[in-house]
């Protein structure tokens with residue numbers, strides 16, 4: 001898949017597309033061969049919508065976000081999962097399945113950037129490792145949306161706990177600046193809280209936190225009382241004990257692709273069940 005349209009100036013790209021489409025229609029009406037294949041134009045329009053649509057449309061629904069995540073296997077629903085700690089449930093979230101897919105990742109980052117357009121964000125900072133990707137893409141979208149430079153830094157784990165933001169001169173640049181903190185999945189909010197604290201420790205003002213998925217019902221108060229918490233989707237995961245799992249009771253096959261499903265089945269066979 002190629003994106004031929006300049007993302008810096010999507011409307012110029014759209015105008016070019018419209019002219020190509022008009023030329024093609026004119027040629028077809030005259031019984032001539034169009035200069036540009038109408039199918040290629042159609043593909044360009046489709047690509048344009050995929051890439052630019054979420055940015056132009058702030059009403060990006062939770063269902064759309066979950067559908068994008070599901071399309072790359074980052075969210076699985078309606079399954080029978082055995083979690084790492086042994087509980088059972090019907091849904092699974094694996095952020096690491098998102099990042100190999102740059103188009104989906106940038107679309108979701110665009111939606112977060114849009115939510116903070118007009119908040120005078122100077123830099124985006126997110127905790128490693130996913131945060132290295134998130135901070136770059138969200139900041140790049142903000143550069144486009146606001147037509148000025150928005151910087152990107154990431155927070156890295158410190159020996160002995162907590163996070164530190166030090167690379168690229170962050171310790172000096174961030175002081176006095178308005179910072180958007182980003183994260184992929186909020187579980188307890190621990191990493192985000194530590195990132196917020198690390199930003200404040202070098203003098204940055206956290207203007208908000210943007211996340212892809214809030215799993216644990218985390219609130220703005222819980223992550224350092226930030227002024228705004230923006231979440232693309234909330235996912236509440238069931239977590240049943242093996243004995244009380246309704247999916248086991250109903251004989252729903254265990255998912256062996258993710259989580260500890262394969263180990264669980266091997267253990268069952270070992271017990272002669």
Ligand SMILES: [Zn+2]
Nearest residue numbers: 088245247248
């Ligand atoms: Zn079960």
